[in-house]
Amino acid sequence: KSSNGHPLNAVSLQDGLETSSPFSETENAESTVSITVVGASGDLARKKIFPALFALFYEGFLPEDFIVFGYARSKLTDEELRDMISKTLTCRIDRRENCEDKMDQFLKRCFYHSGQYNSEEHFAELDIKLKEKEAGRKSNRLFYLSIPPNIFVDVVKCASLGASSANGWTRVIVEKPFGRDSESSGELTKSLKQYLKEDQIFRIDHYLGKELVENLSVLRFSNLVFEPLWSRNYIRNVQFIFSEDFGTEGRGGYFDHYGIIRDIMQNHLLQILALFAMETPVSLDAEDIRNEKVKVLRSMKPLLLEDVVVGQYKGHSKGGKSYLAYTDDPTVPKDSLTPTFAAAALFINNARWDGVPFLMKAGKALHTRRAEIRVQFRHVPGNLYKRNFGTDLDKATNEFVLRVQPDEAIYLKVNNKVPGLGMRLDRSDLNLLYRSKYPREIPDAYERLLLDAIEGERRLFIRSDELDAAWSLFTPLLKELEEKKIVPELYPYGSRGPVGAHYLAAKYNVRWG
């Protein structure tokens, strides 16, 4: 059970979600929680953060006494902020009749303060407004930095000096990107730590808040059937696949500075890999879990250029519709070499995983949107049914798939006899399809992560040594790609990506799932 006793984080085999507030009545009466969304006028705040806060309020997970402040340079009144965010609030979890009332109640708790990001004075003005609402009670303050990374440090400095809580906790959620390489990430960490202690910094990777990613550890460590198979003895390869069926439209400026390896692989996919491959933690405590993640990351070899394929999407016409190339975006230089696709083979040098290829594939503007973990098992030794599979024994191996999105599912491909006379074998899925088993809407990753940050649960946030270990794996490769000006393989918008990814997999006897 977590230190604050939140039932969501306790191990429970109850079917269904808790619906009552996790905060005890005494705590509610004595303290307040103020959440300040810095960059409140932006895309992420509107699309994800305010809706997630509303969903938490709606479900009864926010403490009794909370307020939300938007902070940005745009000149808005409280009413204008409410008007702006009301457009993206939905009663998506349960369309009960009182939804409109709940929205009104939530919006009444939302306020706005306009200020510069580098002005301690403006944050001190925010502090005065916060104090008015907190009315002398113990105040806990959460700042969500939903702003471009170049102003993270300014905001942390001014917020910590001008608007920290005087008698409760102050925590800061930082959004990625956490630097561009080991050096810049190290500098960012150092600068943040001038004003905050490590345990006040909540580095968010929203993939860790996704339901199926959360379930990965539960599956591994609470079932007898998986853990004994979870090693080089039985697993042939593991694949982490991210694909989106849209390009970087509207975000080209940001994306061109980072590319797909920094945008997806170094964080989202590597985090999932660490959870997948880590040893059993001593307990469910955040530090125990993060210690194991760091250990496995540090057992990995930095990526080699020969184990990586990069691609970039080009324009394509399909069904009478034209799709623009990455470099057609006016905010992207015409000669940009930034990869919008990458595939890579990684290896873990430890007793459990020695020699097992961990393949990653991430791409924009591909034929489909999906995020999956695929585990391909070894061949059955001396398989009695070998001849029923023809020449392709790979087709007969078991495959375990965790479909993170869309249409969340966990399934195991097994070989099975087709009913009837004779002996015909077939591949079937033992399928846990979430929408059939759990018809209730799955909470958004941001809901889980915001709630955890409010509660001080750090399990799903990235510790600075984890971040260092992650950058150490990717920095040499990123430098080499840039220094050697490696030209990405072009692939048509809406295709399956560059063919080079198949050759890379074939080099390790792998076929992408």
Ligand code: NDP
């Ligand atoms: P925006 O570009 O929309 O910026 C947020 C706000 O910051 C803007 O409304 C603006 O507010 C202010 N701002 C923008 N540019 C500057 C600038 N150059 N200097 C000072 N202030 C600026 O960002 P997003 O909302 O898209 O993202 C916020 C953070 O979250 C970023 O770090 C991003 O990388 C990360 N992120 C975003 C995702 C998304 O889906 N959008 C997904 C994952 C991470 P004002 O002018 O009113 O001050």
Ligand code: BG6
């Ligand atoms: C963000 C990336 O971190 O994750 C985006 O910056 C990407 O490029 C997004 O589109 C994907 O998140 P999700 O939750 O929609 O899969």
